[in-house]
Amino acid sequence: MTLFNQYYPPNSTAFNGLVNDQVKSALDEDIGTGDLTALLVPASQVVTATIIVRETAIICGIPWVNACFNQVDAHVKINWQVAEGERAQANQVLCEISGPARSLLTSERCALNFLQTLSATATETSKYVGAITGTQAQILDTRKTIPNWRLAQKYAVTVGGGYNQRLALYDGILIKENHIAAAGSIGAVMAQAFALNSGKTIQIEVENLQQLQEALEAGATSILLDNFSTALLCEAVNLNKQSGKRAVLEASGGITLENVREIALTGIDRISIGSITKNIQAIDLSMRVKTLAR
The missing domain is CATH 3.90.1170.20 (Quinolinate phosphoribosyl transferase, N-terminal domain)
Structure with a gap:
């Protein structure tokens, strides 16, 4: 569902x-x-x-x-x-x-x-x-929607066979680079997120393999890989496997119909795409x- x-x-x-x-x-x-x-x-x-x-x-x-x-x-x-x-x-x-x-x-x-x-x-x-048929990956939307049409577009994504990343800010915690910078470190911001006891999913965005490792060590179970190349996505999937598949990995940034299947074949779990609602x-x-x- x-x-x-x-x-x-x-x-x-x-x-x-x-x-x-x-x-x-x-x-x-x-x-x-x-x-x-x-x-x-x-x-x-x-x-x-x-x-x-x-x-x-x-x-x-x-x-x-x-x-x-x-x-x-x-x-x-x-x-x-x-x-x-x-x-x-x-x-x-x-x-x-x-x-x-x-x-x-x-x-x-x-x-x-x-x-x-x-x-x-x-x-x-x-x-x-359709482009990723036969892989384990799912297509997800983002919050890049037409103002005041958010929920209608989220619904349309599901009609097209996709999934919702989160409906809005109230629907989950997504820690991005500015949150990390304000908190001081990945470990610190993850600790603060856990302390909220919100009952919602906690996802953190990382920009390189070092940050991915830090996120895994901090207990992250959902990680967004921002603008990773295909080669780096493969390394990220392997790193996650070595850690016991601790986290669901999601690719985001620079994804098109031309490269989405290649990305899905890296073994990534989820692929979020802003263009399906904004472009x-x-x-x-x-x-x-x-x-x-x-």
Whole structure:
């Protein structure tokens, strides 16, 4: 089970509350005091519309799309032709929507924003997951997310087959170079982390093999290897084995689709990648309306 699902199990009150809150905020931002352009359409006009994907993608964000239309108008009906997490092909119809024209037009942009962005994260994640098939490594996200979209993007990573590194600062301790510098040493900062008795995971980032050895000696059980070359990752894995496999090792920094498999084959346990949430290209989607009788 991913961290996201521990906090927000699918279809739970927590999950539905998260979706509804994010959608309300997005609609408030977009509509404000009212959709002036929608007033150009007769109030009695009823239409159907389809959402079409223009490129191959892992579809993610269906709960957010449903909430966008339903919060604007509970009478809108949506018939999905794909499931959450399903791979869709270019020019495939994803769903058919019917209801008052004004409601569909007012909801359109927010719904597509969620769908194109979350599908992008899920699709990019799935590429990395596919690239390391057959290795022991897992693909993880980072905190490099779109502001206020953190949890939605963390969810999208799981839909794409990845895992969550941690949801936020409250969800685990990650000791980086500035924490080490402020505390004085790896041993000192690790001792302080253990003394918190937070009940959360404690991970420390190291930049070379000497720091890795210090972290292992300080009792670290989760270590982030920052910008290690492939050769150094192999040495780090061997060093960890010599110490009795004390720690879960995670590679981070400079990871691309071109080198991720090579990194995974070093025997590393986890690979965290910021680009799956911060360097994404929105999936090309469009909504097309067909007019029905008034």
